[in-house]
Amino acid sequence: MDNTAVADTLDRIAAYLDLKGENTFRVRAWRNAARTVEGFTVPLATAIADGSLEQAKGIGPAILQVIVELVETGRSEMFETLREEVPSGLVEMMAISGLGVAKIRQLHTALGIETLPELEEAARDGRLAALPRFGARTAEAILKGIAFLRQSSQLHLAHHARDELNEIAAALAAHPHISAVYPAGEVRRRTEVVRDLTLVAVADIPPAELFRMLGDLPSVNEVTGTDERRATLRFGSRPPVQLIVTPPQNLGAVLVQATGSAEHLERLTSHATERGFNLAGAALWQGSRFVPTPDEATLYQALGLPWVPPELRETGEEIGRPVPPLLERSHLRGFLHCHTSYSDGTNTVAQLALACRDAGYEWIGITDHSRAAAYAGGMQPDDLRRQWDEIDEFNAANHGILVLKGIESDILADGALDYPDDILAQFDFLIASVHSRFNLGEAEMTARFLRAIESPYLTIIGHPTGRLLLSREGYAVDLDAIFEAAGKAGVAIEINADPYRLDLDWRVLGRAREAGVMISIGADAHSVAGLANVDFGVAIARKGGLGPDDILNCRSAGDFLAFARARRE
DNA sequence: GCCGTTTTCGGCCCGACTGTTTTCAGTCG
Numbered sequence: 001m002d003n004t005a006v007a008d009t010l011d012r013i014a015a016y017l018d019l020k021g022e023n024t025f026r027v028r029a030w031r032n033a034a035r036t037v038e039g040f041t042v043p044l045a046t047a048i049a050d051g052s053l054e055q056a057k058g059i060g061p062a063i064l065q066v067i068v069e070l071v072e073t074g075r076s077e078m079f080e081t082l083r084e085e086v087p088s089g090l091v092e093m094m095a096i097s098g099l100g101v102a103k104i105r106q107l108h109t110a111l112g113i114e115t116l117p118e119l120e121e122a123a124r125d126g127r128l129a130a131l132p133r134f135g136a137r138t139a140e141a142i143l144k145g146i147a148f149l150r151q152s153s154q155l156h157l158a159h160h161a162r163d164e165l166n167e168i169a170a171a172l173a174a175h176p177h178i179s180a181v182y183p184a185g186e187v188r189r190r191t192e193v194v195r196d197l198t199l200v201a202v203a204d205i206p207p208a209e210l211f212r213m214l215g216d217l218p219s220v221n222e223v224t225g226t227d228e229r230r231a232t233l234r235f236g237s238r239p240p241v242q243l244i245v246t247p248p249q250n251l252g253a254v255l256v257q258a259t260g261s262a263e264h265l266e267r268l269t270s271h272a273t274e275r276g277f278n279l280a281g282a283a284l285w286q287g288s289r290f291v292p293t294p295d296e297a298t299l300y301q302a303l304g305l306p307w308v309p310p311e312l313r314e315t316g317e318e319i320g321r322p323v324p325p326l327l328e329r330s331h332l333r334g335f336l337h338c339h340t341s342y343s344d345g346t347n348t349v350a351q352l353a354l355a356c357r358d359a360g361y362e363w364i365g366i367t368d369h370s371r372a373a374a375y376a377g378g379m380q381p382d383d384l385r386r387q388w389d390e391i392d393e394f395n396a397a398n399h400g401i402l403v404l405k406g407i408e409s410d411i412l413a414d415g416a417l418d419y420p421d422d423i424l425a426q427f428d429f430l431i432a433s434v435h436s437r438f439n440l441g442e443a444e445m446t447a448r449f450l451r452a453i454e455s456p457y458l459t460i461i462g463h464p465t466g467r468l469l470l471s472r473e474g475y476a477v478d479l480d481a482i483f484e485a486a487g488k489a490g491v492a493i494e495i496n497a498d499p500y501r502l503d504l505d506w507r508v509l510g511r512a513r514e515a516g517v518m519i520s521i522g523a524d525a526h527s528v529a530g531l532a533n534v535d536f537g538v539a540i541a542r543k544g545g546l547g548p549d550d551i552l553n554c555r556s557a558g559d560f561l562a563f564a565r566a567r568r569e
Numbered sequence: 570g571c572c573g574t575t576t577t578c579g580g581c582c583c584g585a586c587t588g589t590t591t592t593c594a595g596t597c598g
Binding site: 017022023024025026027028029030032033057060062063098099100101102103132133134137138141372373374375376377436438 | 570571572580581582583584585586588589590593596597598
């Protein structure tokens with residue numbers, strides 16, 4: 001079992017214990033252990049062997065034993081027992097906003113509710129609202145929550161979808177008749193959520209024959225919906241994957257069509273038709289002449305068009321336009337937005353800094369939570385002084401990366417930042433984010449941001465809408481008003497690269513740029529493993545058409561500091 | 570369940586809002 005699966009299982013154990021009414025600190029211990037496991041950048045088997053797992057904070061004998069069992073055998077006695085004791089529907093209900101374990105337990109005991117459909121029925125027929133401390137509004141909120149959950153369950157977060165596809169692609173690539181496998185669809189276009197998992201395989205035998213052979217593999221549960229070149233495969237309990245098979249001479253045409261979007265393809269097809277081509281099937285034809293397209297560039301070229309990077313294939317308007325210079329990971333010189341063990345991260349300043357150095361960054365901005373974020377171990381003034389001393393000491397030792405002193409300050413309800421100015425003045429830069437009071441009206445929320453922007457110490461606005469993909473809508477806020485104010489004030493706005501956020505949305509990046517806003521890529525890393533988030537931030541910037549000149553992290557440390565200081569003078 | 574020590578138990582993450590009550594339990598970040 002890999003690290004992610006182990007972390008998921010630990011979280012699930014925590015949920016079961018919680019639902020059983022266990023001590024909350026015991027529950028929290030399992031949740032914390034899941035976060036610790038996520039923070040490991042080496043496979044857990046390695047961490048078990050070299051003793052580093054045992055040494056890790058939050059991993060005691062009981063949890064260690066379960067992790068070892070999971071890694072070695074893929075299952076856990078404790079987990080299996082819990083799974084039999086607690087109905088799985090109750091765990092699903094924990095994802096409904098407004099429903100916590102206490103209420104779920106009450107529903108279970110009082111009404112015998114064990115599944116989402118049963119919950120929905122009780123919310124509709126009035127039984128739920130009649131319970132003590134429930135009511136009509138709660139029933140309403142739960143129905144909305146169920147609807148949201150249903151919708152979300154059809155979708156995958158980008159990083160989950162990518163991991164699924166990569167694993168299956170690797171397995172398929174080992175097949176003797178498959179020479180290459182490419183992720184396609186939304187995963188390749190780097191959308192923030194993904195509906196369909198699509199792979200393109202290049203094979204040297206007819207698709208039907210290949211599908212038959214794949215169907216005989218023990219890891220493949222099901223091959224369905226077969227037409228002449230596509231089938232839906234199910235590997236074990238994983239979500240279904242659409243596999244499209246092509247000979248090498250049509251790879252370009254097939255990959256373009258498998259990648260989409262529908263709007264891009266529609267425009268591309270009509271462009272082809274106007275020029276006497278036909279792109280409807282699995283290949284490109286010019287009249288009755290077959291046009292080989294061994295890669296995508298050949299296809300676009302045949303149609304007299306520049307190749308379009310997959311991230312930009314959305315509205316169709318990108319066709320025929322020159323491709324703008326797009327951001328690449330290698331352009332980034334600075335790493336921004338990370339949490340250390342001073343607040344809710346799992347690694348030290350030095351561990352994060354050295355990992356960033358090894359990943360090729362020149363500088364890193366440390367941004368732990370400010371004091372109002374008590375739930376996340378927000379920093380008291382004493383903590384700040386200790387961290388600043390630690391950073392000074394680290395920088396004095398010349399480790400080959402510069403550490404900057406930052407903070408992720410809460411934006412309080414009235415728009416004030418979370419420390420007095422004399423403390424704010426001592427940071428090299430500031431990220432400021434909203435972490436509470438989400439349900440102000442749009443006008444009040446917007447005013448809150450505008451007031452924060454007035455502070456000369458603010459450098460970057462963090463995760464501007466507060467959305468959590470597939471679990472929480474962003475709060476109501478006038479983004480364009482914020483763009484305008486930030487652009488004028490010289491305040492940057494973050495693309496939060498946490499794959500659960502990806503906030504700003506790529507669809508609004510063009511408007512931010514037009515308003516003169518600098519964009520920063522904020523990893524929101526809570527461990528060394530979180531450094532990998534940056535890849536998602538880069539993808540979102542590219543989808544929004546942004547290049548290195550638009551991105552604050554592409555500056556040298558000196559230029560970044562000058563950007564922050566310019567506001568204070 | 571884990572941690573840390575003035576070690577083998579006591580403390581661990583807390584403050585504010587929401588919908589329900591009519592004083593507060595439950596949820597959230």
